[in-house]
Amino acid sequence: MNSITNSPRIKHLYRGTQIVRYLMGLIETLLGFRFILKLLGANPAAGFSGFIYRISYPLAAPFLNVFRISRISGSVFEWTTLLAMIVYSLIAWALIKLLLMGKPVSAPEASDKLDEQGS
Numbered sequence: 001m002n003s004i005t006n007s008p009r010i011k012h013l014y015r016g017t018q019i020v021r022y023l024m025g026l027i028e029t030l031l032g033f034r035f036i037l038k039l040l041g042a043n044p045a046a047g048f049s050g051f052i053y054r055i056s057y058p059l060a061a062p063f064l065n066v067f068r069i070s071r072i073s074g075s076v077f078e079w080t081t082l083l084a085m086i087v088y089s090l091i092a093w094a095l096i097k098l099l100l101m102g103k104p105v106s107a108p109e110a111s112d113k114l115d116e117q118g119s
Contacts, residue, residue, distance in 0.1 A: 007104055009102070009103075009104055010103065010104070013099055013100065013102060013103055016099045017096050017099055017100070020092050020095050020096050020099070021092070021096070023092070024088065024089065024092035027059060027088050028085055028088065028089070030052065030055060030056045030059065031056055031059060031060065031081050031084055031085045031088070032085070033052045033056070034052055034053060034056040034060060034078070034081055035078055035081040035082065035085075037049045037052055037053070038075070038076040038077075038078045038081070039075055039076065039077060039078075040075065041074040041075045041076070056081075059084060059088070060078075060080060060081050060084050062084070063080040063081070063083050063084045063087070064080050065080075066079075066080050066083055067079040067080055067083070
């Protein structure tokens with residue numbers, strides 16, 4: 001086996017990407033619930049919806065005044081929550097790419113990649 005693939009650094013990079021993906025999934029799930037509950041006009045005084053609104057508010061707060069909130073007969077279409085989901089997805093993607101830049105490569109592999117980029 002190749003010593004690069006057995007490197008402890010590879011294991012750390014793998015764990016790092018797993019953590020980022022897990023946190024991203026958690027954030028997307030919370031914001032997704034928030035969006036759906038608002039869209040369906042869920043009562044904020046109800047236990048579950050109140051919990052979701054409270055826990056997702058810090059994630060949605062930086063985006064709350066970006067767009068107007070669309071209200072239609074008790075339902076709220078929160079464009080800002082969709083924007084937050086997109087922004088957090090892009091941040092997670094960038095973090096994973098950044099982590100993967102630390103992956104060790106062999107000299108021939110690096111040479112091949114540089115040749116591809118130069119073409």
